[in-house]
Amino acid sequence: MEPTRADARDNRARILEVAEDVFARGGSAASTEEVARLAGVGIATVFRHFPTKRALLEAVLVKHFDHLCERARGLADSDEPGPAFFEFFGHLVDDAAGKLAIIEAFTDAGGDAEGQAGRRPRELREAVGVLLVRAQEAGAVRADVRLEEVYALLVGVARAGAHLQLDAHVRARTVGIVFDGLAARERDERRPVQ
Numbered sequence: 001m002e003p004t005r006a007d008a009r010d011n012r013a014r015i016l017e018v019a020e021d022v023f024a025r026g027g028s029a030a031s032t033e034e035v036a037r038l039a040g041v042g043i044a045t046v047f048r049h050f051p052t053k054r055a056l057l058e059a060v061l062v063k064h065f066d067h068l069c070e071r072a073r074g075l076a077d078s079d080e081p082g083p084a085f086f087e088f089f090g091h092l093v094d095d096a097a098g099k100l101a102i103i104e105a106f107t108d109a110g111g112d113a114e115g116q117a118g119r120r121p122r123e124l125r126e127a128v129g130v131l132l133v134r135a136q137e138a139g140a141v142r143a144d145v146r147l148e149e150v151y152a153l154l155v156g157v158a159r160a161g162a163h164l165q166l167d168a169h170v171r172a173r174t175v176g177i178v179f180d181g182l183a184a185r186e187r188d189e190r191r192p193v194q
Helices: 005-029 032-039 043-049 051-075 083-107 116-139 147-163 166-180
Strands: none
Touching: 005 032, 005 043, 005 051, 032 043, 032 051, 032 083, 051 083, 051 116, 083 116, 083 147, 083 166, 116 147, 147 166
């Protein structure tokens, strides 16, 4: 008996959900066989939806970045743009450790920046840029801070947290220090960035 379209959709969604967790924990060493086992499907079902490990990793990344972009766009409409910006920054840092492992696995599997997974981070960057501008317009974030600087801080804190395996408390304190540096203050309290 052939699976119904609903069954196929459910299988695909379950495979993606499990794959995100498996590759976040195992990185490049994780296998599609483990994904199939934990998703409760055969390996042929995984490969029917995703013909290669790279295709599976790309689909995981696309889904994840789409979710992040959707969340950022939703926060862009917030009545409180400052807290929305800081909330999203903190979420990205907390989320980063596993996602960095998935990105590295994707790269190791031959993934490139020209495909769908390569375009999504640029879309996320644009969405973060909107949050930044709104927070600056609301007076919550320093007016002299640029998106490139925010991204440098974001990537630095996220990679440090993942690489050093910082516990949640240290990561939260580190993010708090970054937030203090980004927060708007009276002009005479700090020198502007040149």
